[in-house]
Amino acid sequence: MQQVVAPAFKTCSDCPIRHRAVCAKCDSQELELLEDIKYYRSFSAGQTVMWAGDHMDFVASVVSGVATLTQTMEDGRTQMVGLLLPSDFVGRPGRAEAAYTVTATSDLVMCCFRRKPFEQMISTTPHIAHRLLEMTLDELDAAREWMLVLGRKTAREKIASLLSIIARRDALLGLAAPGKELQVEIPLTREAMADYLGLTLETVSRQISALKRDGVIVLSGKRLVTIPDMDRLMTEAGDDSDGGYLV
Amino acid sequence: MQQVVAPAFKTCSDCPIRHRAVCAKCDSQELELLEDIKYYRSFSAGQTVMWAGDHMDFVASVVSGVATLTQTMEDGRTQMVGLLLPSDFVGRPGRAEAAYTVTATSDLVMCCFRRKPFEQMISTTPHIAHRLLEMTLDELDAAREWMLVLGRKTAREKIASLLSIIARRDALLGLAAPGKELQVEIPLTREAMADYLGLTLETVSRQISALKRDGVIVLSGKRLVTIPDMDRLMTEAGDDSDGGYLV
DNA sequence: ACTGTTCCTTGACACAGATCAAAAGTGGAG
DNA sequence: CTCCACTTTTGATCTGTGTCAAGGAACAGT
The missing domain is CATH 2.60.120.10 (Jelly Rolls)
Structure with missing residues (x-):
């Protein structure tokens, strides 16, 4: 070579x-x-x-x-x-x-x-x-x-963790700017999310509905998620936020 | 250097x-x-x-x-x-x-x-x-x-998986010979096992008792486990055995 | 031997999430 | 547009594991 x-x-x-x-x-x-x-x-x-x-x-x-x-x-x-x-x-x-x-x-x-x-x-x-x-x-x-997510987090925390990981990843690639609302596309079906999180697709669907109902996320269609408050999402995920999610 | x-x-x-x-x-x-x-x-x-x-x-x-x-x-x-x-x-x-x-x-x-x-x-x-x-x-x-263990296995399968991993590891280090009964020492408390498996220590204790009752393992004291049939244990762990556990 | 401490076991009950079932969206092919 | 397949949502019920509680076993220090 x-x-x-x-x-x-x-x-x-x-x-x-x-x-x-x-x-x-x-x-x-x-x-x-x-x-x-x-x-x-x-x-x-x-x-x-x-x-x-x-x-x-x-x-x-x-x-x-x-x-x-x-x-x-x-x-x-x-x-x-x-x-x-x-x-x-x-x-x-x-x-x-x-x-x-x-x-x-x-x-x-x-x-x-x-x-x-x-x-x-x-x-x-x-x-x-x-x-x-x-x-x-x-x-x-x-x-x-x-x-840690698979072994110790609740279904709601698992969903929030997945969303925050995808959001962080998007932020890394420059698809999102700090300070403004984050909008991320989940590139997975509910079933694939379930397979990632060690849940069933029904539980995934229910918890996403719950996060939507509680205003943690806003859905546009099935796959497009707006996150009004990233710190809130991090808290839901059970992570200590520190605002360090743009690293 | x-x-x-x-x-x-x-x-x-x-x-x-x-x-x-x-x-x-x-x-x-x-x-x-x-x-x-x-x-x-x-x-x-x-x-x-x-x-x-x-x-x-x-x-x-x-x-x-x-x-x-x-x-x-x-x-x-x-x-x-x-x-x-x-x-x-x-x-x-x-x-x-x-x-x-x-x-x-x-x-x-x-x-x-x-x-x-x-x-x-x-x-x-x-x-x-x-x-x-x-x-x-x-x-x-x-x-x-x-x-896979954390996300998809039952408590009983988790315990069996942990035991078989420790047994395989011992076999690798030459502490066990193939063909004969395996005896392994679990170098962990029930609580540490629970933390490894994403369970509570009570569930760990119950499932170990169940595996003992069903003859999958024999306990000598709290930490010393004899495995009469490794293939059986692998099946309990949900792994396809193939006898490949000495790799 | 006694005592305290740590680890382990077992029981009763509660609940998060799985399972089973059905209906409502969604999108592509014709 | 209509049909059909697929994905998603929601409801009802069941169950595995967590939670709370009590007691037993092993062991070290006095």
Whole structure:
């Protein structure tokens, strides 16, 4: 691999393996190293990208759309273990077998990197290895935060937590400005929300209705949620707010 | 840092940052690189190693004993998000603030590495960076497996899942032989088990009694559990057994 | 041996959320 | 526009687990 390109990463040291289409800080040069091993794949809403146990010869990052990572028990109970939004990474270097089922919940474009050359690139390009470690640590933190939600929060708190996570994420991507009302689109059906939260879809629906009735959120259609008071939502989620939700 | 020692890692390429005291494959030479930045700390059962939010100037690996990673809500609800057994690693390179509270649940010895030099070593020693990435990915898989337990399993399945995870772990460390009866020590109080499983300690106690009554487990004292039939336990846990529990 | 402390077990009851069932929206295809 | 499939909402009832309460077992210190 041509290790020559390494300096180019300095222009965007914190996101070398994220696809430039989704990173405002990236210029068009920095992913040249990846150009020759990448290709795009599109999926339509509802399509399964890969099944748990499938042989997987690529890793990928989400360019646009939303996908979910789910685990399923033999009797059909399913738990979502991750939500893939634009710029998120999926796949495990060094392992050929997919651990989770990945499903597109909206029209989805992924940027795939052939696994073998990607692995090789990691070992020859410390910047990328380091960034990958950071992203994995972030995912681990997110997974552990979600363990608290799943294990200890009430249905209402779970819904509020999900909304606040999506809202925070939107804020991060610059889709929302601090100070003004937040409006977020929930990119999930009620059933998918239930699978994320460890609830049934009926309970999800009831709690959303309750939050609406209590003025915590305003619904425009089924998927579009306006949040008049983010601090209020954070309180409902059981988090100590601190206004730190724009981090 | 003296990068000269790198070849030494080849004798134990899969566990460079684990402490040699807990890795049968390691000889006494391979951790020389770490010698000058490490020190040991001991804790007694019940002692808190660090609080969430504390400034943390080291990362560490468990030499002996058991520790837990917990998250707590303002009203006192707590969720265990990780169990640290010998050879496990804790701490986040690149972040000074502890994300979780770490508590010793038995007498505990940790091998600490000062964070700054450790971080520097990561960037100059690809072997270690790579191994750290692998360990983090393993932890992420474990966290996600636990999300399924927390979100979708019944109390009885949760208990069985916890026992089978501890049993598998013991088997990995060579404390148990396949074919013969497994005997495992649960290194947790009923309350700690409850915090791990998202239950109350009363429910934990009841379900353990039920598993005992049904012959799935045999208790010797409060903490020592004999598992006459591992496949049976796996079925109770809701896992597809496959006999793959020795992996 | 006594006493206090901590951990564990068991019982009675309450309630959050699951389950079962039905109806009302919603949106795409023809 | 109408039809049909799918998603969502809402209601009635059931149940698994939480809550509250009491007592037992193990153990350390005096």
